[in-house]
Amino acid sequence: MTKTTPKSSFATFRVAEHLCCVEVGEVQEIVPLRGLTPVPLAPEEVLGLMNLRGRILTIIDLARVLKLEDDRTMREGTILVLDTSRGDLGLRVDSTSDVLQLGDEDFEETPNTLKGEIRQRIRGAYKLKDSLLLHLNLDELGVTKGRKTGEEGDARTDH
Amino acid sequence: MSDVDPIIQEFLVESLENLEEVDRDLVGLEKDPENSEKINRIFRAIHTIKGTCGFLEFSLLESLAHSGEHLLSKLRDGKLEVSSGTTSLLLRLADAIRDILKRVEASGSDSGEDFEELREKLLATASRASDERVAENINEKEEKPDTQAQKAVSGGKQPKISLAGAETEQKRPSSEHSSGTRLAGRTPATSQKPSSLNETFVRVDVRILDRLMNLVGELVLTRNQLLGSQTTDPVEASAIQQLNHITGELQAGIMQTRMQPVSKILGRFPRLVRDLATSCNKKAELTIEGQETELDRSLIEAIRDPLTHLVRNAVDHGLETPSERKEASKPELGRIWIRAFHESGQVTLEIEDDGRGIDFEEIREKAIEKGIVPRSYAEQLDRDECLRLLFTPGFSTSQSVSNISGRGVGLDVVRSNIEKVNGMIDLESQPGKGTVFRLRIPLTLAIMPAIVLRCAGQLYAIPQSSVKELVRADEGGEGHRIEKIHGAPVLRLRGSLLPLLSLRKELQLDSDDDPASPSILVVQAGDRRFGLIIDDVEDTQEIVVKPLGSMLERIPIYAGATIMGDGKVALILDTLGLAQRAHVIAESSEIRNQVEAPVLLNEMKEGFLIFRSPDDGRMAVHLGPLIRLEKFREEKVEHLGGTRAIQYRGDILPLVPVLELLPERRKNVRALEKVEGEINVAIFESGGQTVGLLIGPVVDIVEEEIEVRRPASRDGVSQVIVVDGRVTELLDVDDLVNKADLPLAVEAPAGKETT
Numbered sequence: 082m083t084k085t086t087p088k089s090s091f092a093t094f095r096v097a098e099h100l101c102c103v104e105v106g107e108v109q110e111i112v113p114l115r116g117l118t119p120v121p122l123a124p125e126e127v128l129g130l131m132n133l134r135g136r137i138l139t140i141i142d143l144a145r146v147l148k149l150e151d152d153r154t155m156r157e158g159t160i161l162v163l164d165t166s167r168g169d170l171g172l173r174v175d176s177t178s179d180v181l182q183l184g185d186e187d188f189e190e191t192p193n194t195l196k197g198e199i200r201q202r203i204r205g206a207y208k209l210k211d212s213l214l215l216h217l218n219l220d221e222l223g224v225t226k227g228r229k230t231g232e233e234g235d236a237r238t239d240h
Numbered sequence: 241m242s243d244v245d246p247i248i249q250e251f252l253v254e255s256l257e258n259l260e261e262v263d264r265d266l267v268g269l270e271k272d273p274e275n276s277e278k279i280n281r282i283f284r285a286i287h288t289i290k291g292t293c294g295f296l297e298f299s300l301l302e303s304l305a306h307s308g309e310h311l312l313s314k315l316r317d318g319k320l321e322v323s324s325g326t327t328s329l330l331l332r333l334a335d336a337i338r339d340i341l342k343r344v345e346a347s348g349s350d351s352g353e354d355f356e357e358l359r360e361k362l363l364a365t366a367s368r369a370s371d372e373r374v375a376e377n378i379n380e381k382e383e384k385p386d387t388q389a390q391k392a393v394s395g396g397k398q399p400k401i402s403l404a405g406a407e408t409e410q411k412r413p414s415s416e417h418s419s420g421t422r423l424a425g426r427t428p429a430t431s432q433k434p435s436s437l438n439e440t441f442v443r444v445d446v447r448i449l450d451r452l453m454n455l456v457g458e459l460v461l462t463r464n465q466l467l468g469s470q471t472t473d474p475v476e477a478s479a480i481q482q483l484n485h486i487t488g489e490l491q492a493g494i495m496q497t498r499m500q501p502v503s504k505i506l507g508r509f510p511r512l513v514r515d516l517a518t519s520c521n522k523k524a525e526l527t528i529e530g531q532e533t534e535l536d537r538s539l540i541e542a543i544r545d546p547l548t549h550l551v552r553n554a555v556d557h558g559l560e561t562p563s564e565r566k567e568a569s570k571p572e573l574g575r576i577w578i579r580a581f582h583e584s585g586q587v588t589l590e591i592e593d594d595g596r597g598i599d600f601e602e603i604r605e606k607a608i609e610k611g612i613v614p615r616s617y618a619e620q621l622d623r624d625e626c627l628r629l630l631f632t633p634g635f636s637t638s639q640s641v642s643n644i645s646g647r648g649v650g651l652d653v654v655r656s657n658i659e660k661v662n663g664m665i666d667l668e669s670q671p672g673k674g675t676v677f678r679l680r681i682p683l684t685l686a687i688m689p690a691i692v693l694r695c696a697g698q699l700y701a702i703p704q705s706s707v708k709e710l711v712r713a714d715e716g717g718e719g720h721r722i723e724k725i726h727g728a729p730v731l732r733l734r735g736s737l738l739p740l741l742s743l744r745k746e747l748q749l750d751s752d753d754d755p756a757s758p759s760i761l762v763v764q765a766g767d768r769r770f771g772l773i774i775d776d777v778e779d780t781q782e783i784v785v786k787p788l789g790s791m792l793e794r795i796p797i798y799a800g801a802t803i804m805g806d807g808k809v810a811l812i813l814d815t816l817g818l819a820q821r822a823h824v825i826a827e828s829s830e831i832r833n834q835v836e837a838p839v840l841l842n843e844m845k846e847g848f849l850i851f852r853s854p855d856d857g858r859m860a861v862h863l864g865p866l867i868r869l870e871k872f873r874e875e876k877v878e879h880l881g882g883t884r885a886i887q888y889r890g891d892i893l894p895l896v897p898v899l900e901l902l903p904e905r906r907k908n909v910r911a912l913e914k915v916e917g918e919i920n921v922a923i924f925e926s927g928g929q930t931v932g933l934l935i936g937p938v939v940d941i942v943e944e945e946i947e948v949r950r951p952a953s954r955d956g957v958s959q960v961i962v963v964d965g966r967v968t969e970l971l972d973v974d975d976l977v978n979k980a981d982l983p984l985a986v987e988a989p990a991g992k993e994t995t
Contacts, residue, residue: 118809119698121747122795130788130801130809135458137801137809139789167790 088182091207093214094161094174096143101174101215102181102207109162109169111177114140126222128173133162140171146202146222165219172222181214183207188216245348251292252345258285259334259341263511266327266334270514273322282330283312289337298350301340307359308333311366320366329365331511332358446537449498456487456494457687457784463487464781464805495536495684502580502589503531505544509551513576516555523562523573524555530580535587536684542661543589543681546654550591550677551576553651558595558675568672570594587683592676598669600626607632616846627667631655656816659764661685662705688785690802692778692810693761696749699810700774701783701802702761706815708769709762710777720760721867721889721930722773731760731771732925735865738762740771741822743813746797765819772818781805785812797821846946848963848970849922850939853899858939858968860961861922865973867930868923869938877919883982886921886932895921896980897934898971902956926977933973940964955979 091102117129117140128140140160160171190205201221207214262285265278272278290305308330314320336355343352466480510526517524535543559565559574566572579590600623607629608615621629631651651665658665662682669675682688682705690701713720713731722729722740729740740760760771783802792798796817804810847863870888877884877895884895921932942964950960956979958972 116808118801118811120792120795120798120811121749122797123792127791130792130811132803132807132809135454135461135803137786137788137803139791141791170789170791 088184091181091183091214091216092161093178093181094143094159095176095178096147096174097149099147099149099215100178100209100212101143101147101217103161103163103217103219105180107163107165107219109164112160112162112171114158114160114173131160131171133171136169138162138169138171140173141222142173143217144173144175148199163219163222165222167220170219170222181207181209183214248296248344248348251296252341255289255292255341256338258288259338260507261285262334263331264507266330267510267514269322270324270327276316279312279316279322283309283316286312286333286337293350298340298344300352300354301337301344301350304333304336304340304355304359307362307366308337311362314366320368326365329358329361331515333362444497449494452494453498456491457786459487460491460687460782460784461803461805465807468805491687495687496534498536498538498684499534500537500540501532501534502540502587503528504540505547506531506578506580509547509578512548512551513555516552517559517574520556521561522555522559524559524576525573526551526576526578528578533580533582533587535681538685539661539681539683542657543663543679546657546665546679547578547589547591549651549654550679551578554591554593554595554675554677558593560596564596568596583680587681589679589681590676591679592674594674597671597673597675598627598630598667599671600669603627603629624668627669630667631665659706659816662688662703664705685785687782689780690783690812691761691780692783692804693743693759693774694776694778695743695747695774699778699804699808700743701810701812702763702772702815703799703812704780706764707761708764711760711762711771713758713760713773722758722760729773732867733762733771735925738769738771740773741818742773744773746818746822763815763819765815768819770819772815783810783812847941847943848968849941850964850968851920852936852939853969858963858966859898859936859971860963860968861924861933861935861971861973863941865924865926866922867925870921870923870932871918872921874917874919883980884934888923888932891930893921893923893930893932894980894982895932895934896977896982898956898976899934899936901976901979902954924973924977926974929982931977931980931982933976 090105092105092108093100093102095101112133114131117131119129120127123129126141126145128142128145131138131140138160158173158175159177160173161177163170163172187207187209188205189208191200191203195203202218204216204218207216262282265282269275269278269282286305286308290302290309293299293302293305311320311326311330315322315326320326336358339353340350340355344350463480463484467484469480471477471480506528509528513524513526516522554576555574559576560568560570562572565574575594577590577592579588579592581588604618604621604626607613607626608618612629612632613621618626618629631654655665658679658681662685664680665677666680667675667677689704691704691707692699692701694700711720711731711733713722720731720733722731724730725737729742731738731740755775758773759776760773761777763770763772785800785802787793787800788795788798797814798817799812799814801809801811848860849863849866849869850858850860853859872886876886878886880892880894884897886893886895920935920938922935923930923932925931944963946961946963952958952960952972956972956976957969958975959970961968961970
């Protein structure tokens with residue numbers, strides 16, 4: 082931990098009381114949330130669909146992804162257009178914050194005590210001075226394990 | 241696919257294309273064995289494959305192709321006659337090469353099964369020729385028509401050696417000598433294309449075309465927005481008009497670039513028909529018309545399997561055996577036609593045979609026997625409707641299961657595949673004369689006409705092709721009313737029950753109470769119709785279909801999404817998915833049984849409402865169109881001009897005084913209509929409106945098999961029957977309603993066929 086490793090740039094953003102980040106290169110653009118079309122029967126993380134210059138973007142809510150307290154009427158926020166292994170995805174966050182240069186020496190793997198889906202959705206945490214910065218695992222954001230979305234009745238009750 | 245070397249990739253694509261041509265030529269050659277042009281083409285194709293193999297070091301494929309080429313050269317040089325034996329052998333060669341090519345595509349190498357037996361056979365057949373004739377005068381072959389030789393060598397009869405030098409490489413006739421093949425093996429595959437083609441055609445990556453199509457879609461949307469803006473500025477308005485036209489043309493142009501001729505899939509059918517006919521001992525000839533008809537490339541792929549199925553059916557089930565045909569005084573050679581042509585903005589494909597045709601009565605019986613439809617229902621079907629039963633799941637007319645078709649997956653699969661691409665299928669058949677299947681396919685899938693509907697504040701689109709009708713339901717009872725069977729909503733539509741789905745409920749929307757006067761879209765999903773309860777229809781418009789992301793594509797009730805004129809996203813509903821999710825498809829037969837159960841205790845029985853007529857006579861009406869039987873107090877009857885009416889469920893129900901309308905019995909009828917101040921009203925649906933029939937005291941409701949039927953005794957009566965042991969007049973409700981000449985006659989229902 083004494084060696085300094087090359088640093089990477091991370092885009093940080095806030096949702097509820099959490100500070101999260103993804104690598105800068107994974108963010109295509111940042112747009113305001115507007116004109117959302119809800120998708121009935123969709124997995125619960127999905128807020129809806131948005132028209133991004135003719136592309137149809139699935140918007141997922143980071144608060145729901147992280148199973149945070151969630152106000153379902155919430156219709157504001159900022160969308161990070163992300164380039165994931167499963168196609169483009171819009172991630173709704175409360176607000177965006179700075180771009181930080183961080184190295185591996187500040188990084189800590191997800192503690193074993195964190196269980197379930199959330200564990201897969203977070204790669205680990207960077208220890209900042211006054212808080213922890215959660216590094217999201219984009220490849221797992223759009224994946225809902227073991228759920229056949231909408232095929233069997235109520236998608237909201239199973240998990 | 242992507243990890244295959246691009247050179248190999250190109251070789252694969254080209255070889256497979258060439259093989260298809262080989263198939264076609266081989267089959268053609270059988271009819272016309274002297275056609276040297278065809279032999280040459282086949283030879284060149286095999287030769288090219290062999291040559292490229294040598295270059296790419298696919299030795300197994302090379303040696304197989306070489307043995308084929310060897311045989312072909314004998315055929316070409318006239319040392320061996322073209323026979324069905326050689327053709328079959330060469331077709332097997334084409335199959336074997338295809339197998340190896342697939343292997344190459346999958347593994348990058350040609351090692352595996354070596355087709356040694358086939359190779360030996362090819363060589364043996366070829367050497368038979370050599371043994372017989374090789375010793376003969378080497379110039380003799382010149383007497384056979386040999387276009388290559390004539391083209392390449394102006395001098396005509398020349399010794400073979402000099403020929404080889406003068407020939408263009410790929411036409412090298414000397415290649416049966418092993419020294420020649422080695423050399424020719426290095427011939428680049430492309431060199432045989434005429435150079436003029438290169439100047440008029442450009443190979444374009446399909447992805448670029450897809451992207452252009454996408455952008456045009458965007459442009460169409462933007463144009464729609466502008467068109468909707470209703471500007472008052474004349475300059476702006478004319479600019480918008482201009483934009484409108486250009487967009488339209490651009491859209492047509494881009495769509496055209498994605499078009500491919502149907503010959504791409506029809507090419508292999510001559511061979512298919514040949515093989516099938518041989519294997520079931522029939523004689524068949526295929527005629528293809530309109531090969532050049534073009535269709536969007538995605539659709540070309542989508543219709544490949546359905547077409548194959550129909551052509552198989554035509555040979556296997558449609559055509560008779562030669563002896564049967566002789567008996568029917570038809571030519572032994574059965575004929576099959578495939579026709580493709582443009583018609584009213586769609587592509588029509590017809591598959592016709594001149595075989596035995598389909599006996600619709602047999603279909604009817606079979607459908608009843610298999611329990612697909614109840615007898616009473618089947619008996620009402622006309623000829624065309626009977627034929628359409630063929631498309632019902634679980635229906636297969638083949639008497640025995642053969643290895644060609646009739647494996648239980650029948651025309652219902654064809655139909656659902658065609659409907660998946662918003663196409664339609666229909667058939668016509670004349671017993672003894674033949675059958676025609678007709679497919680209608682849209683030109684493109686990317687842009688389609690849709691109905692935009694509103695449900696709980698959101699807009700959804702539904703493909704227009706799957707919507708048959710729009711019906712407005714009113715709680716009041718005018719025209720159409722939603723009724724319930726064990727809680728499941730149904731709608732009476734022209735005498736039959738239509739299961740209903742509430743879109744709000746299916747989508748599990750928070751406010752899942754349906755609106756007071758909802759609209760109902762009558763939707764076709766597979767072979768079922770159901771009604772979709774929605775709030776309202778907003779508009780019809782051309783929509784651009786876009787895929788849903790990976791997170792949502794597994795939700796079966798959405799077919800995609802589109803962008804509306806206001807820039808918002810709207811989901812496109814998939815009617816088949818909706819029906820499956822709601823189990824309409826499985827359940828609709830159940831619903832039908834529940835409803836008809838009392839009527840159809842025995843399938844031959846009919847249901848009647850029997851009431852008294854003057855002089856203790858009996859009259860009856862069919863239960864079918866009867867909605868309800870009500871008693872009203874006499875005072876509730878109001879007069880409206882010459883007619884009587886009653887307020888019923890928030891609407892005005894016109895009354896038809898049955899007994900007064902029947903001729904010659906007007907004297908004491910009034911007395912019968914009311915019993916202790918109450919009147920009996922049978923509420924019917926007739927000609928799209930709800931009417932109340934003022935009838936006499938009800939005797940009974942019975943289900944009986946009617947054995948004695950006599951023609952009508954008078955106007956307004958359809959038959960005289962014996963029911964419940966009594967002679968009874970069966971009333972013709974529609975006729976009576978017409979006679980009543982109701983002033984309130986409501987317009988026909990809002991919906992109309994939108995085919």
